[in-house]
Amino acid sequence: MPLRKSIRINTLKISPDDFFKNFPYEHTQILWCENAYFIDEQKIGLKIEHAVGLCYAQEASAMLAAEALDIANNDVVLDLCAAPGSKTTQVAIKNFSGTIVANELNLKRAQALIANVSRLGIMNCIITNYDACKFPDLFKFDRVLLDAPCSSLGTSRKNKEILKTWGYKFSLAVSKVQKKMILDAFSHLKKGGILVYSTCTTPTEENEDVIKFLINNRSDAEVEKIDLKVNCEKNEYGIRVYPWHNDTETAFVSKIRKK
Structure with missing residues (x-):
């Protein structure tokens, strides 16, 4: 279908x-x-x-992560892996009184990000070009969004080839990078701020295990309940959305507050 x-x-x-x-x-x-x-x-x-x-x-299903951020007026938001700009533009429009810093390391993908921000007429967005594992620690943010690079298994409804190319070792390798990213992402939060981690894949290694890693390494990290009007599976680390829940693609979303 x-x-x-x-x-x-x-x-x-x-x-x-x-x-x-x-x-x-x-x-x-x-x-x-x-x-x-x-x-x-x-x-x-x-x-x-x-x-x-x-x-x-x-x-x-890709709209869930930005909704889970619970953005308030005048929040300053960091989107660490922002291209092509879907979640950045969603946040920017929702949070028009605040500011979003949209970061993208890949210059070609950053061009798509710039084009989408410009096309939508968004004026409250600053675009940066840093490694998401090494973002400068010059400022603390109210909200951080980490839509992490992943194995993308959840996109198989529109990309059948992903099922042929995926391998378990690849998920393990990606998970190592994701763990570095989430530690760095969490470090950029203000006390009381919220980090949302999301992927479009299914392996536990790229989802719940990454959240466990953060909690084990940061005593000030606390998973919070995601309260959105979506059919999903819930566990102590976040929510999983599968195609049969809402006739969408697959998504994992976790919401973590800095105590």
């Missing part, structure tokens, strides 16, 4: 009501993300309304 297409309406430029008056797609509200919808147009990324930044095409 093909993956449903989903979008976020860019409320910096247009309201959802006005968007659907001008572009009358069949649509259904995504319950866990305000101003987000499943639509009946599979090629929305080629449409003029997308090109001029009235909407942003984003897989629905």
Whole structure:
């Protein structure tokens, strides 16, 4: 069964009501993300309304991480692995009175990040180019988002090849990098701040084991409950969303507060 297409309406430029008056797609509200919808147009990324930044095409389960951040007015947010900008733009629009620092090491991917931020007319975003394991410790953030590089097994509905190329040793290697990243990410939080860690994959080694590693190495790290209107599996380290829960792709999301 093909993956449903989903979008976020860019409320910096247009309201959802006005968007659907001008572009009358069949649509259904995504319950866990305000101003987000499943639509009946599979090629929305080629449409003029997308090109001029009235909407942003984003897989629905990928919207969970930014929602879990619980952003407040004037928060300063760090997105450590930001390209191509899906979660950065989601945070920036939600948190228009605050600031988001969007970091991306890969220069080619950073160009896509810059293009998406510009296309949506976002003005409260600073883009940086650092290794996520070595981000400068010059400032503490209210919120940190680590959408970690992963083996991407959860994207198999749109990329069947991932099932042919995945190997357990690869997940173990990726997990080592993720553990370095999460320790560094947590160090950039203010006391009382929130870190959200997310992936689009299924192996425990890249998900719960990474959270366990953080907790074992930081006594001031405490996992918090994620309270979103999404069907999911819950455990002591976060939530797992599988395709059969909401007819989406797969996601793991964990929310950790710095005590």
